[in-house]
Every structure is written in C-alpha cells, then in structure tokens.
Amino acid sequence: MLSRLKLGPKLLLAPAIVLVLLVLLSCGAWYAMVRQNASLEDIVGRRAAHMRAAGELVSTAQRGHAEIYQLHTWIGGSFPKSRIEPLIHDIHRQHALTEAGLVRLARMTPPNGAERQLVDGAASAHTRYVQAVRDVIEIARDDQSISANAMSKAETAFSDLAQRLNALAQLEQSLSQEASNSAAADFRAVAWLMPSVILLAIVVSLGITVAVRRALLDEIRGIGAAVVDLASGDLTVKDRVYGKDEIAETSRALDASIRNLNGTLRTILESARSIGSASRDLALGNLNLTTRAVFRASSLEHTASSMQELAATVHLTADSAQAANLLAASASNVAQQGGNVAERLVTTMASVKGSACRVDEITRQIDAIAVETGTLALNAALEAARGGDNGREFALVAGEVRTLALRTGAAAREIRELIEQSVAEIEGGTAFAAQAGTSMATIAVSVQQVGDIINQISSASAEQASGLSEVNQAIVQMDQVTQRNSSLVEEAAEAARTLQMQALTLSKAVATFRLDEAVQPPEPPSRPSSVAEIDMRDVLKDGRRDASIAPRVERRKSPRPHLRLASRRDS
Structure with missing residues (x-):
C-alpha cells in the first residue's frame, strides 16, 4: 500500500x-x-x-x-x-x-x-x-x-x-x-x-514511521546499488518493484538511462564488429580488384576487335530489317483488301437473308389462304349435300377446290421449310464472313505492328552502329582508368586496415562495460603479406567469377546501416 x-x-x-x-x-x-x-x-x-x-x-x-x-x-x-x-x-x-x-x-x-x-x-x-x-x-x-x-x-x-x-x-x-x-x-x-488511545496512537505512529522508513530506504538503497554497479561498469538492468513516489520515479528514470546506455554501447559493439568485418572484406576485395585489373587490361584488346565484328553484324541486321519492313507493308495492304471483301460479303449475305425472310412471310400467307379455302370448300360440300340431287355437281366442284387447297397448303409448308433452312445457312455464312473480316482486320493490325517493330529494329541497329564507335573510345578510356584504379585500390586497402584497427580499439574500450547481451569484440585484422596469397584460380575464372562478385558486394554493404545508426546514437 x-x-x-x-x-x-x-x-x-x-x-x-x-x-x-x-x-x-x-x-x-x-x-x-x-x-x-x-x-x-x-x-x-x-x-x-x-x-x-x-x-x-x-x-x-x-x-x-x-x-x-x-x-x-x-x-x-x-x-x-x-x-x-x-x-x-x-x-x-x-x-x-x-x-x-x-x-x-x-x-x-x-x-x-x-x-x-x-x-x-x-x-x-x-x-x-x-x-x-x-x-x-x-x-x-x-x-x-x-x-x-x-x-x-x-x-x-x-x-x-x-x-x-x-x-x-x-x-x-x-x-x-x-x-x-x-x-x-x-x-x-x-x-x-x-x-489506551494514546498508547495506540504511539504504536501506530511508530509502526507507520518504521514502514515508511523501510520503504524509503529500500528505494534509496536500490538507487545506490544501481549507481555503484554503473560506476563499476555493470550496465545490466535488474528487475525491481517500483512504487509511485518521487524516489521510485527517479529509480525508473535511472534504470531507463542505464537501459538506453546499455543499448547504445551494445550498438557500438555491434557496429565495431561490423566495421571490422567490412574493413577486412574490403581489404581482401581491394587486393582481388588489383589482380583482376591486370587481367582486364588484356581483355580490353579482345573486346575492341569483337566490337568491330559486332558493328558489321549490326549493319547487316539493319539492311535485313529494312527489307522485312517492305514485305510487312505489302502484307498489310493485302490484309486490308481481304478485310474489305469480307465486309462486302457480310453486307450481301444480310441482304439475302432479308429477301428470304420476306419470301417466308409470303408462304405463310399462302398457307393461311389455303386453310381458309379448304374450310370454305368443306362448308360448300355440306350445303350441297343438303340440296340433294341439285347440289351434287356443286359438291364435286367443292371437293376439287378443297383438294387443291390442301395441296397448296402442303406446297407452301415445304417452301417455308426450305426458306427457313436457307435462312439458317445464310446466318451461319454471315457469321463466318464476319469472323473472316475480324481475322483479316487483326492480321492487318498485326502486320502493321510487325512493320513498326521492324522499323524500331532498324532504328536501334543504326543507333547501335553509332554507339559501338563510342564503346571503342570508352574501352580505351577504361584501360587508362584501370591503371589508375590499381594505385587507388592499394591506398583503399591500407585505409581499410586502419579502419579495422580503430574498430578494434573502440571494441576494447566498450568491452570494459558488462552488458545484458554479451557481444564478442571483432577479431584483430590479418593482412595478407602479398597478392600471391590470394587464390589466383578464383581470379582467373571466367564470367562465373564476375557473377559471384555482386553477392559479396552486398555482404560488404550490409553493415553500413549499422555504422550510420551507431554514429547517430553517439551524437
């Protein structure tokens, strides 16, 4: 309480x-x-x-x-x-x-x-x-x-x-x-x-005074122990129970300061280790770079001759691309004509379909007339039968009319069925003609795109031809730069070794403190006695050696964020 x-x-x-x-x-x-x-x-x-x-x-x-x-x-x-x-x-x-x-x-x-x-x-x-x-x-x-x-x-x-x-x-x-x-x-x-009340007041007062004294002394002793540990280099934060008074707030602030100092020193140790590892890799990389520069100088001559052959090949490619462009333009014209023919075919089929539909309507009307005629003939026959002998001849004529009406209706139905079949075939033909027109339009667009691509290839080939001459000049400059890089790489190797020694000194200085998480200081640097100590087989390998350089460069660059973070914390 x-x-x-x-x-x-x-x-x-x-x-x-x-x-x-x-x-x-x-x-x-x-x-x-x-x-x-x-x-x-x-x-x-x-x-x-x-x-x-x-x-x-x-x-x-x-x-x-x-x-x-x-x-x-x-x-x-x-x-x-x-x-x-x-x-x-x-x-x-x-x-x-x-x-x-x-x-x-x-x-x-x-x-x-x-x-x-x-x-x-x-x-x-x-x-x-x-x-x-x-x-x-x-x-x-x-x-x-x-x-x-x-x-x-x-x-x-x-x-x-x-x-x-x-x-x-x-x-x-x-x-x-x-x-x-x-x-x-x-x-x-x-x-x-x-x-009794006076004695109770004395006892309660003494008890509360002793309890308050014990609580205050415990908090003050905790702060004193933390300060003594800090003076002795122990930055580990002990688990303690805090109160809510001003002394407890001071204790919490002291523990937070120790915890921040602990994190800062741990970051410094990690950064020093990263600096040592990066400087060691940098020294080895500089030595490797010096060795590769010697071999790249000879490789630049072979590169120049290969560039001349590549220029001739590029000119030939430009000529072939021009011829392909002409053929693509011709194919595009043919595709456009085929598309126009397909459009006219679709229009004609639509007109035929309309005429067939009109004939179908006429046959339906004939069929309806035949049905009505048969009905009238049947009624006339019934009336003739009622007339007896006088209407017998009229009944024969009515029967003949009814027979003709039935034959007319049957013929009209056959015509309608044929027309419906023709309309269905016309619709299928129209769809095929429309698909043909769409395909011809697509072919025309594709041929146009092929022409555009060939034009781009031709332009790119011309640009490549002009760029190859510049590449030849750049190769000469690269040879000069390679020679200058050799001397600069040696200086960078010496600077990397100096940086590693400074990181080791910083780690030894911080190692006097005991932190929550022990971080081992970086190992002392080991400098190769000469370039011959490097495995030359790795240097003389072909493109696989160059391809393996990128991951190594990424590994060397990874500690750099730690270096910047440590510097900001120190500041």
Whole structure:
C-alpha cells in the first residue's frame, strides 16, 4: 500500500493518523464529560430533590399523624374548644402540605416507571388516610367512646401511607446511588480509554514511521546499488518493484538511462564488429580488384576487335530489317483488301437473308389462304349435300377446290421449310464472313505492328552502329582508368586496415562495460603479406567469377546501416 503513495502523503501518513486518533480521543473525552455532567445534574438536581421531597413528606405525614393522637387526647381530656380547633386546623394544613408534596413529586417524576407507581400509590393511600382522619375527628366530636375503632382504621391507613412513602424514599436513594455508580463507571471508562488511545496512537505512529522508513530506504538503497554497479561498469538492468513516489520515479528514470546506455554501447559493439568485418572484406576485395585489373587490361584488346565484328553484324541486321519492313507493308495492304471483301460479303449475305425472310412471310400467307379455302370448300360440300340431287355437281366442284387447297397448303409448308433452312445457312455464312473480316482486320493490325517493330529494329541497329564507335573510345578510356584504379585500390586497402584497427580499439574500450547481451569484440585484422596469397584460380575464372562478385558486394554493404545508426546514437 505504501508503494502506491507519493512521497508527500507517505511522510504525512503517521502524523495524520496520530491527529485522527487524538481527535477521536478528544471527542470521546468530551462525550464522557457530557455524560458525567448529566449524571451529576441528575444526582444533584433531580435525585437529591426527590429524596428531599420524599423525606419531607414522611416527616410531614408523621407530624400530622402525631397531632391526630394529640387531638384524640385533648378531646378525651375535655380541653376547651378554643385549643382543639387550631389543632384540627393544623392537622388539615399538614394533610394539605402532604398532598401538595405528592403532587409536586408526581410532576417531577416521569410518567412511567416504578417511581411514578410509588408516588401514585402514596397519593391514593394519603387520600384514604385523610378520609379516615376526618372520620376520626367527626366521631370524636360526637362520641369519644366509639372513636377508638375509627382511630384503628386511621392507623392502618397511616401505616400503608408511611410504608409507601418509605419505599419511595428508599427508591429515590437507590436511584441516586445508581446515578452515582454510572458517573463513576463513566469516569473509569474515560480514565482507561485515554491512555489506551494514546498508547495506540504511539504504536501506530511508530509502526507507520518504521514502514515508511523501510520503504524509503529500500528505494534509496536500490538507487545506490544501481549507481555503484554503473560506476563499476555493470550496465545490466535488474528487475525491481517500483512504487509511485518521487524516489521510485527517479529509480525508473535511472534504470531507463542505464537501459538506453546499455543499448547504445551494445550498438557500438555491434557496429565495431561490423566495421571490422567490412574493413577486412574490403581489404581482401581491394587486393582481388588489383589482380583482376591486370587481367582486364588484356581483355580490353579482345573486346575492341569483337566490337568491330559486332558493328558489321549490326549493319547487316539493319539492311535485313529494312527489307522485312517492305514485305510487312505489302502484307498489310493485302490484309486490308481481304478485310474489305469480307465486309462486302457480310453486307450481301444480310441482304439475302432479308429477301428470304420476306419470301417466308409470303408462304405463310399462302398457307393461311389455303386453310381458309379448304374450310370454305368443306362448308360448300355440306350445303350441297343438303340440296340433294341439285347440289351434287356443286359438291364435286367443292371437293376439287378443297383438294387443291390442301395441296397448296402442303406446297407452301415445304417452301417455308426450305426458306427457313436457307435462312439458317445464310446466318451461319454471315457469321463466318464476319469472323473472316475480324481475322483479316487483326492480321492487318498485326502486320502493321510487325512493320513498326521492324522499323524500331532498324532504328536501334543504326543507333547501335553509332554507339559501338563510342564503346571503342570508352574501352580505351577504361584501360587508362584501370591503371589508375590499381594505385587507388592499394591506398583503399591500407585505409581499410586502419579502419579495422580503430574498430578494434573502440571494441576494447566498450568491452570494459558488462552488458545484458554479451557481444564478442571483432577479431584483430590479418593482412595478407602479398597478392600471391590470394587464390589466383578464383581470379582467373571466367564470367562465373564476375557473377559471384555482386553477392559479396552486398555482404560488404550490409553493415553500413549499422555504422550510420551507431554514429547517430553517439551524437
């Protein structure tokens, strides 16, 4: 969890938790003080008042009951009425005080609970007791001899009242004791909670501080180890777990820098190796080129004589191409004439086809007329048969007409069939004539194209004849250039060897670092002692030797992109 926090929140985590615990402790202490104050107010303000009221009620009731006995004694002792009436008035006043105290206590108590039940019971008992006292006073005024029975009832009512008032006083005392015990328990809870919370705050603060210290030290030690490895030349990147704070970002940036430096040095090693290999191949190629230049100088003389023979052959080819061009023009004219004849043949066949179609329509009309004539003859024969002997001759004539109509229809159908066959053959001939016309047109176009090609051949032969003379001059210049190339190739071989030595020096300098992927440095160069060390059989081979040079040149050129890439990375 700590690895996901930034450095600021991570450092403020322990003080924040301690502050939260202190706030909670303050809130708890304040709540305990409020509860204790409420308990004290309940004890002092309510429970003490209830206890005082209950005690006053008991004393008032006892004083009034004692006055009842005094009144009973005075009435029996024949005291004057002037002394008895004030006593009776004082008894009633004590009863009123007791009743007012009960009412006041009932207002002070909650409507439900044991305290209210005792107050209500005491009020009922006091009502019964007052009524019994009044009965005693009335009976004592009339006849004291029978007032003893009423006095026993009053004593019983007073005993019930006194019992209830004493129970109420004991209940008020027990409730006051419970409130005092609750206040003491709250004080003990606060006295236990505050040290516990303070100890918890200290433990949590120390734990978080130790965890944050360990996390920060692990990240800083990781960065220190990476810097020590970098100073010792170890550029391998270790797998580490990163957090999200500023130290972790610094660690990631350092690892990325080491990884980039690792890739750069690995590219330098690969480029140095490619440079060494390319320079070695270049030196060997330059030596081979020097040897081949000697043999090519002699080959240029044979080439010049061959070029003269080739020029004569080219002139002969131009003359033959001119004659072929004339023959192609003649063939093109003949093909065009044949195409015109084929077009006229197609037109004629189309006209014949139209005439045949017209004859076919006429024969169809004749066939239709023959059918109608036969129908009329049949109807005439039927009418002659109805006429009896008078229509017999007419019936014979109608039969003959019907026979002629049938023969005419049969002949018309035969003619139509022949015409249809002729139309089909005419259509086939028309198609063949159209194909012949198309073929003649194609032949004419092909002959024209052949003529154009022969013209191109003739022009090319003339250009070749003029170019061969230039080639002869170029061969002479090539001989001169070949001699100059020999000296330049020797200089290039020496430069290639120097380049290879520099690549070796660069590889040794980079090899002091340990990289992720080990790249072997290039081998030291080996220079041939002389041209004779080269296999001369490869040089003296014919065109196969020249053909094998191109792949070798491609292999020599392949490392060059690595050289450019390494130079850009170094810059």
